[in-house]
Amino acid sequence: MSQQFFDNRAAVEANLLAIEASLTQPIKDTEPTLRSRILAKAVVFLAEQIGKRTMELHRQLELRVQLLERRPTPPFFWEWSAGDEFTTGAFVTHRGCLWQCVTYANRTPPGTDASWKLIVGMPVEQ
Structure with missing residues (x-):
């Protein structure tokens, strides 16, 4: 059959x-x-x-x-911190949102440029 x-x-x-x-x-x-x-x-x-x-x-x-x-487990860092360096695929929280790093050796705050992808939340303008 x-x-x-x-x-x-x-x-x-x-x-x-x-x-x-x-x-x-x-x-x-x-x-x-x-x-x-x-x-x-x-x-x-x-x-x-x-x-x-x-x-x-x-x-x-x-x-x-x-x-x-x-599949590799993506790295997760709890809260974005100035001075830390994040690699492609890393997840962080920042101002109540979850972000994923899309560039290598990233030090910029999430939401300030295209080096971070918003996963969950609504970014707050400052």
């Missing part, structure tokens, strides 16, 4: 209805023990397919988590 089969609910329902329509009469006419064995095999087959798809999705999710965990 293809990935689209499991990702498309309408396709799953249509396939199950088609299977049911094609098997209903022959299964009803089948001896009960044989009917039970046929249904058991169908259940095992579907469980295997669902299990394979679940494992595939689990592997994809694990890879995404690993990639996210490898």
Whole structure:
């Protein structure tokens, strides 16, 4: 079964209805023990397919988590302080706002030039 089969609910329902329509009469006419064995095999087959798809999705999710965990944590300095030097990607708070440094070796106060990006807050003019 293809990935689209499991990702498309309408396709799953249509396939199950088609299977049911094609098997209903022959299964009803089948001896009960044989009917039970046929249904058991169908259940095992579907469980295997669902299990394979679940494992595939689990592997994809694990890879995404690993990639996210490898990303470097951006440096965070609590409050901007005159004289400190900030590097690209550093976060600071200044006058009630959160800022991210967008230049290397930055010493300017956040909000005074384009070397800082406002992340959260409304800068107050002084």
